[in-house]
Amino acid sequence: xxxxxxxxxxxxxxxxxxxxxxxxxxxxxxxxxxxxxxxxxxxxxxxxxxxxxxxxxxxxxxxxxxxxxxxxxxxxxxxxxxxxxxxxxxxxxxxxxxxxxxxxxxxxxxxxxxxxxxxxxxxxxxxxxxxxxxxxxx
Ligand SMILES: [Zn+2]
Numbered sequence: 001x002x003x004x005x006x007x008x009x010x011x012x013x014x015x016x017x018x019x020x021x022x023x024x025x026x027x028x029x030x031x032x033x034x035x036x037x038x039x040x041x042x043x044x045x046x047x048x049x050x051x052x053x054x055x056x057x058x059x060x061x062x063x064x065x066x067x068x069x070x071x072x073x074x075x076x077x078x079x080x081x082x083x084x085x086x087x088x089x090x091x092x093x094x095x096x097x098x099x100x101x102x103x104x105x106x107x108x109x110x111x112x113x114x115x116x117x118x119x120x121x122x123x124x125x126x127x128x129x130x131x132x133x134x135x136x137x138x
Contacts, residue, residue, distance in 0.1 A: 033099065035064070042067045047098025047106070048075050049130045050082060053089040056122040057115060058130070062103045096135045105137040 037043035043066030051058040063078040075095045083090050107114070110129065113121045120126055 033064075037064060037066060037068050043073075044097060045099050046075050046095045047102055047135070048078065048095040049093040049133075050075075050079050050090050051093050051122055053091050055088075058093065058120050058122045058126065059090075059118050060103065060106050060110070060120060061118045062098055062100055094130055094133070096133065098135065102135070102137060106133075109137060 032038075033045050035043070038045070043064045045062050046065050047060070047062050049058055049060055059082065061078075063073075063075060065074055066072070075092055079090050079092050103118075107118070110120050110126060113123060113126050115121060
């Protein structure tokens with residue numbers, strides 16, 4: 001018995017890459033911080049990459065910038081704070097609009113390079129990853 005069914009040619013529906021769609025949705029949702037400073041529009045979260053000047057290690061973290069408790073705060077203030085904590089000279093490589101959720105996503109993505117906590121080995125791969133990072137986790 002012939003079970004052959006003719007192929008019906010239909011115009012293919014353009015499908016967007018699910019990863020891109022997910023990322024776009026995530027972008028909008030993940031940036032949202034419910035703290036009072038962000039809600040008032042006085043502050044925003046920044047995802048930062050701060051490296052050690054002498055050793056090839058990098059910290060990937062999140063901090064608030066803007067006006068917090070009446071004081072203007074920048075990513076460089078976070079760098080200075082970390083310098084004092086670790087007694088090491090540090091350098092801000094990059095910072096983008098970010099969130100805790102993005103930070104966790106990045107930590108997972110670069111987990112094989114993790115030293116401890118938020119510190120990662122700054123290999124060529126990690127350096128390139130950071131250079132190309134546009135705020136989206138693919
Ligand atoms: Zn906030």
